[in-house]
Amino acid sequence: MNVHTPLILAEGVYKRFGRTEVLRGIDLAVAPGEVCCIIGPSGSGKSTLLRCVNHLEKIQAGRIWVDGQMVGYADHGDHLQELPDREVQRRRAQIGMVFQRFNLFPHMTALENVVEGPIGVSRRPRAEAEEHARWLLERVGLAEKANAYPRHLSGGQQQRVAIARALAMRPRAMLFDEPTSALDPELVGEVLTVMKALAAEGMTMMVVTHEVSFAREVADTVVFMDEGQIVEHGPARDVIIDPQSPRTREFLTRVS
Secondary structure: OOOOOOOEEEEEEEEEEOOEEEEEEEEEEEOOOOEEEEEOOOOOOHHHHHHHHOOOOOOOEEEEEEOOEOOOEEEEOOEEEEOOHHHHHHHHOOEEEEOOOOOOOOOOOHHHHHHHHHHHOOOOOHHHHHHHHHHHHHHOOOHHHOOOOHHHOOHHHHHHHHHHHHHOOOOOEEEEEOOOOOOOHHHHHHHHHHHHHHHHOOOEEEEEOOOHHHHHHHOOEEEEEEOOEEEEEEEHHHHHHOOOOHHHHHHHHHHO
16 A cells, blocks of 8 residues: 555545534544544544444445445445355454444453454464464563463453554554543553554554543654544644633633
8 A cells, every 4th residue: 555545545434323423524634653542522423433434333324444444344336245154254344443342352351352263253263363372471571471361360451451452453453541540540551552553563553541641652644533523633743732712622621
């Protein structure tokens, strides 16, 4: 992919739940290697946008491409045709997703959680998948916890296993949905450290976060959303330090 071609591209995206419009005409481009942080009040559509990118939520209008492909649909001119589940799963495998709640399988060890996708979805040989999983657990600082079950891990450790699990699929992009919001304050730093390392290595990332200091330090661009729309979008320091929209300024004043 050309470095100037967006890795993630959304055009005119609308999403409703019943009669409630949650996304109202979202246009957004994320370049390869870019870290895009999405901030805004609760209910503004941030998490829904993230879930639409990998087709965990279906859109009512617009288009979303990841690496030149739509994850859940085939484009037939003026209408979209939903793809079979197997093809959706194949395309979704290119996009790592880390949730607020860690969503680990409680009956599996950390290592087993990390190898589940590569073996079950990508059909990789177990020995190869386990070798890569151990390397990933070491990368997130949990090599010694490979045989531990989630109930024996702290929240921060569980979230780092979840990041390793997402990376095990060798994704082109990573989506983080408020990855530190369920953690005790003293555990937030260990997860953000892993995310900063990923950013430094050039991983394309979309991060829904309330951690404004993380966005200021790590993000290339920041999106401020409110009521299902992008109110402001630009370089991180511009949006956070010198926002142009009164609504963005009001929000940042309240959360700072």
